[in-house]
Amino acid sequence: MSPRIAVLGLHLEANAFAPPTTEEDFAAQCLARGEEVSAQARAPSSALPAELPGFYARMDATGPWTPCPILVANAPPGGPIAQATFLDFLDGMRARLLAARPLDGVYVANHGASSATADEDSDGTLLAMVREVVGPHVPVVVTHDLHCNVSERLVEACDALVVYRTNPHVDMAARAAEAADALRELLAGGRTARAFVRLPLIPPTVTLLTDEGPYADLIRDAEGMMAQDRRLLNVSVAGGFVFSDLPKCGITVTVTARDGDRAAAEAAARRLAERGWAERHRHSRRLLSLEEAAALAVAAGEGREAPVIFSDAGDNPGGGGRGNTAWTLRALHEAGAKGVVLGLFVDPALAAQAQALGVGARFEAVFNREESEFSRRFAAGATVRALTDGRGTGRRGTMAGRDFALGPTALLELEGSGMQVVVISLRRQCHEPRTLEMHGVDIGAARCVVVKSRGHFRAGFDEFFPPNRIFEVDSPGLTSPVLSNFRWKRLPRPSFPLDPGAAWAGPAGG
Template identity: 75%
Template sequence: MDRNGRTAPRIAVLGLHLEANAFAPPTVLEDFTRQCLVRGEEITALARAEASQMPSEVAGFYRSMDAAGPWVPLPLLIAAAPPGGPIEQAVLHGFLDEIARGLAAALPLDGVYIASHGASSATGDEDSDGTLAALVRRIVGPAVPVVCSHDLHCNVSERLVESVDAFVAYRTNPHVDMAARAAESAGLLRELLAGGHFARAFIRLPLAPPTVTLLTAAGPYADLVRDAEALMREDARIANASVTGGFVFSDLPKCGMTVTVTARDGALDVARAAALGLARRAWAERGRHVRRLLSVTEATDLALRAGRGEHPPVIFSDSGDNPGGGGRGNTAWLLRALHEAGAQGVVLGVFIDPALAAEAHRLGEGARFEAVFNRVESEFSKRFTAPARVLALRDGKGVGRRGTMAGRRFDLGPSALLELEGSGLRVVLGSLRRQLHEPRMLEMHGVDIAAARCVVVKSRGHFRAGFDEFFPEDRIFEVDAPGLTSPVLANFAWKRLPRPVYPLDEGAEWREPDWAAGM
C-alpha cells in the first residue's frame, strides 16, 4: 500500500533518449520516428511484448513493477533517436508540451519514472534532461516520488539531481544492465511509495575521459564502479551510488565525470561521505584515462598478418566513426587502406550509405558495378570507389541475439553485402544510421563471423558484448582514424566544455565542494 492508502499506485512513465554530439548535424523529428517514438498505451503493450524497439529499461521497469504488486501504469511518451547532433528546439518543445499535458491529465499521480539517456541537449537548451526533470517536478509537486535512470555516458546537471528523489545510472559498459537498473529504479520507487525519504549528494569533476577508457570489465572506470557497488553492499543506508563517465562530445558546461549518491532516511552526511570518497579516488587516478590506439597503418599491417594466418583473427573498432556516439558511419580511411593493401578475409560494417544501398537493390544480387561510397562528400566522409559485386540484399530488419541488443528489434533500412573486387573485402551497407554492435547485423547477410580473419566495426565499445563469443579481449583493437567520435580529444575545437579539464589539460585542478571541508 502506498503513502496515500492506495493498493495500486498510479505511476507515470516517460523518457527521452538521445546522446547529443555537438559536432554532428542536428537531430530532427524523423530521427525519432525512424527509431522509437511511442505514446500512451502502446508503451505498455510494447513493454510487455517479447521484443520491441524501445529502450530496454522500459520493459525492465514494467517487469519489476508487475512482479512487486499491483500498479497502474500511465505511460506518456518514449522518444529515442540514434546519437546525433542536438535536438532541434521545436522538436524538444513539442515533446515537453506533450509530456506536460499528459502529466496534468494523469493527476493525481503517486510516482514518476523517467527513463532517459541523460546526454541530450537541444539547439536552444543545453540541459534538456534537466529541463524535463524540472518540468515533471513542477507539475507533480514536491511530495510525489520521482525516480530517474540514465546511461552512464550522461551529462548530469545540478538541476536534474535536485528535481528527482533518486538517480540511477548504468553500471556496465557495454550496456547490458539496462533492465537491471530499471528494476533497481522500480525498487527505489516502491520504497519511496512506502514512505521512504532519500537525500542526495552530487559532485562533478573536471575530468572528461575519452569514451574508450570507460569500459567496466577492467580499467579505471571499472574500479570506480566496483567501489560504488561495494558501498551499496556494505552500508544499507546507501540506496544507490552512481559514477557517470559523461559524454564529452556534447561539449557542454555540465560535461565531466559525476558522482551521485542517494542515501536512505535523509542521511545527507552519509551520501556526502560516500560521494567524496569516490570522487577523490577518481581524481587521484585520472592519469589512467589514457589509451593508446592503433594507427591505420598499424591496423592494416595487423590485418594482413591475420589474413595470412600469421596472427589469430582480430576485430577493429573504428571508434572515430561510431554511430553510437554521433558518428555518421561512413568514413572510409580503414576501408580504403585495407582494400588497397589487399588484406584477406576482411568484413567491414555497417557502412551507412543510403544511395549506394539503394543502387545495390536496384541492380540486384550478383550484379557487378563500380561502387561509389560517399558520392556526396563532407569533412570526414570522403569519396571512395571500387569495383564490387552484390552478394546479398536484405530489408535490414532484425532482432538482436546478444549483448546490448539481445531481444531488441533493430532496423538498418534497406541493406546489402558487397564484395570489393581485387581484395575480396566484404562490406555490409546500411541505410539508417546504426552502430554495428550485434552479430545478426552481419549474419543476416550470410556472413560467417567465425570464418572472418578481420572484422571492422563502426562501433566504439558496445560491440564487445555482442562479439565476445568470437573475439577475446586480446584480439580487440581500437583504431585511430578520423571522425566525429575520435577518442583523441585534442582533435576537436571545443567551445562550451569547461576548461581546464583532464586529460585535455594536464594542469587541470579540482576544488572539493565547500561542504567537504574536514571530511
C-alpha cells in the same frame, strides 16, 4: 489501492559536432505515446529502450500498480534535438502528465546526454517540468545511461538517480528494476537525500569500459559501498559524454541516501570523487594507426596472426558519428588484406543502387558521393552478394531481444581484396552480430572484422574475439577518442586530460 505511476523517457546522446536530431530520427527508431508504451514494454520484443520492459517486469512482480504511460522517444546518437521538436515533446509530456493526475509516482527513463539546439540541459528541463506538474511530494525516480551529463538541476528535481554500471551496456533492465525497487520504497514512505560531485575529468570514451581500468574500479567501489552500507540507496558514477561539448560534461558522482541522511551521501560521494581524481592519469589508451591496422589485418589474413576485430572508433554512430568514413576501409582494401568484413557502412544512395541492381550484379561502388570533412569519396569494383530490408531482432549484448531497423541494406564484395562490406541506409552502429549474419556473413570464418562501434560491440562479438584480439583504430571522425582533434567551445576548462595541469580542490563545501 494500486499506485498510479507515470512512465516517460527521452533517449538521445547529443554530439555537438553532428547535424541536429529531428522528430523523424526518433520516429525511425522509437516514438511511442500513451498505451502504446505499455503494449511494447510487455511485448516479447520491441524497439523501446531496454529500461522500459525491465521496469514494467519488476513493477509487475512486486505488487499491483497502474501504469500511466506518457511518451517515450528514442533516437540514434546525433546532434542536439531541434528545439521545436524538443518543445513539442515537452508539451506533449506535460499535457499527458496533467491528464493522468493524481499520480503516486513517476519513472523517467532518460539517456541523460541529450541537449537541444536552444537548451543545453534538456534533461534537466524535462525533470523540472515533471516536478512542477506532480508537486514536491510525489516520488520521481530517474535512470540514465552511464554516458550521461548530469546537471545539478536534474539531481535536485528527482528523488533518486540510477545510472548504468556496465559498459558495454547490458544492465539496462537490471538498473530499471533497481529504480522500480527504489520507487516502491519511496511509495512506502521512504525519503532520500542526494549528494552530487562533478570532477574536471573528461576522459576519452575508450577508457570508460567496466571490465577493467580506472572507471571499472570506481564502479566496483560504488557497488561495494551499496553492499556494505544500508544507508546508501544508490551510488552512481557517470562517465559523461564529452562530445556534447557542454559545461556539465565530466565524470560525476551522485549518491542517494535513505532516511534523508545527507551526511552519509556526501561522505560516500567525496570518497569516490577523490579516488577518481587521484587516478585520473590512468585514463589513457593506445590506438592503432591506420598503417598498423592494415599490417595486422594482412598478417591475420595470411594466418600469421589470430583473427582480430577492429573498432573504427572515430566514426561510431553510437556516439553521433555518421558511419560513413572510408579511412579504414580504404587502408585495408589497398593493403590487400584477406578475409575482411566491415560493417555497418552508412550510405543510403549506395544501398539503394545495389538494391536496384540486384544480387550478383557487378558495378563500380562509390562510397560517399557527397564528401564532408571526414567522409572522403572511395570507389572500387564490387559485386552485390546479398540484399535485405534491414529488419531483425538482436541476439546478444546490448541489443539482445530488441528489434532493429537498418533500412534497405546490401552486402558488397570488393574486387581485388575480396573484402565484404555491409552497407545500410539508416545510421546505426555495428554492435550486434545479427546485423552481419543476416547477410550470410560467417563471422567465425572471418580473419578481420571492422565495426563502426566504439565499445558496445564487445558484448555482441565476444563469442568470436577475446579481449586481446580487440583493437581500436585511430581514424578521423566525429567520435575520435583523440580529444585534441576537436575545437571545443563549451567544455568546462581546465579539465584533464585536455589540460594536463587541471586542478581540483574537492567537493564544494567539502
